[in-house]
Amino acid sequence: MEHQPFENWILSGESPTASQLAELASHLVFCQHCQFTQEAILGVENLLSSATIESPSPGFTNRFRYLAANRKEEAKRLQSYFFLGGILAATVLVSSGYFTILMLTQSPANLISNLMTNAISLAFEIDELLVALKTWARYVPWPVSLTLGAVISNLVILISSAWLLSVWKVFTRGVKVHE
Numbered sequence: 310m311e312h313q314p315f316e317n318w319i320l321s322g323e324s325p326t327a328s329q330l331a332e333l334a335s336h337l338v339f340c341q342h343c344q345f346t347q348e349a350i351l352g353v354e355n356l357l358s359s360a361t362i363e364s365p366s367p368g369f370t371n372r373f374r375y376l377a378a379n380r381k382e383e384a385k386r387l388q389s390y391f392f393l394g395g396i397l398a399a400t401v402l403v404s405s406g407y408f409t410i411l412m413l414t415q416s417p418a419n420l421i422s423n424l425m426t427n428a429i430s431l432a433f434e435i436d437e438l439l440v441a442l443k444t445w446a447r448y449v450p451w452p453v454s455l456t457l458g459a460v461i462s463n464l465v466i467l468i469s470s471a472w473l474l475s476v477w478k479v480f481t482r483g484v485k486v487h488e
């Protein structure tokens with residue numbers, strides 16, 4: 310069956326003229342192929358429009374104001390994050406090697422102020438990340454998030470396998486050199 314020019318009209322995204330629209334409608338009545346094409350295009354367009362941040366839905370501005378009003382509560386939560394996780398995160402993240410280098414290159418007063426600065430900026434970053442995640446979850450439909458999550462975790466797996474492989478190659482080459 311000849312699907313042109315109907316397929317072009319569907320795929321171009323431009324609004325066809327009234328006579329073209331009538332032709333298209335009568336073609337769609339009996340052509341399942343073009344029906345599927347149109348449905349797929351509409352589905353993708355719906356998905357994109359609901360996920361596009363540049364063109365927010367009418368309620369977006371109000372919800373954004375609501376979020377801004379909640380910033381005070383966020384600040385309170387930030388304090389609790391800081392007290393609960395700050396000291397722990399600082400101890401875990403500032404590795405002993407880093408600590409030793411700092412001890413060797415800086416005065417104790419500088420060292421303490423640097424550690425404090427790092428801990429505070431870390432707490433802020435964690436809070437920003439949580440807020441961003443909450444905002445994301447609110448405005449992006451979960452199938453999109455799920456797809457993105459799957460893509461990102463696949464990338465992480467790919468990158469870590471590539472890393473393991475290169476370490477393994479270096480390791481086996483090193484063994485051969487010693488033989």
Ligand SMILES: [Zn+2]
Nearest residue numbers: 312340342343
């Ligand atoms: Zn067709």
